[in-house]
Amino acid sequence: xxxxxxxxxxxxxxxxxxxxxxxxxxxxxxxxxxxxxxxxxxxxxxxxxxxxxxxxxxxxxxxxxxxxxxxxxxxxxxxxxxxxxxxxxxxxxxxx
Numbered sequence: 001x002x003x004x005x006x007x008x009x010x011x012x013x014x015x016x017x018x019x020x021x022x023x024x025x026x027x028x029x030x031x032x033x034x035x036x037x038x039x040x041x042x043x044x045x046x047x048x049x050x051x052x053x054x055x056x057x058x059x060x061x062x063x064x065x066x067x068x069x070x071x072x073x074x075x076x077x078x079x080x081x082x083x084x085x086x087x088x089x090x091x092x093x094x095x096x
Contacts, residue, residue: 001037001093002060008051009085015049018082026079029071030055035062
């Protein structure tokens, strides 16, 4: 499995809009993708504008299919436009 942690810093005043797009567009779009496992939106407790989206897919190839999907290409520009900073880190799941 592959897990991606996406770090977002929305522009001041855009926090609620970011949250709304995640729940109304991002989640429905990602849930229908092959190999999708889960997604979580986190907001750092002691910070005003630090968010993190975690996503898990069965494989990197399936995650890349999500990136190329019409759902992602529609919603991701909306998410990115609300943010002054976006970065990410990917992880492979280590299994015994």
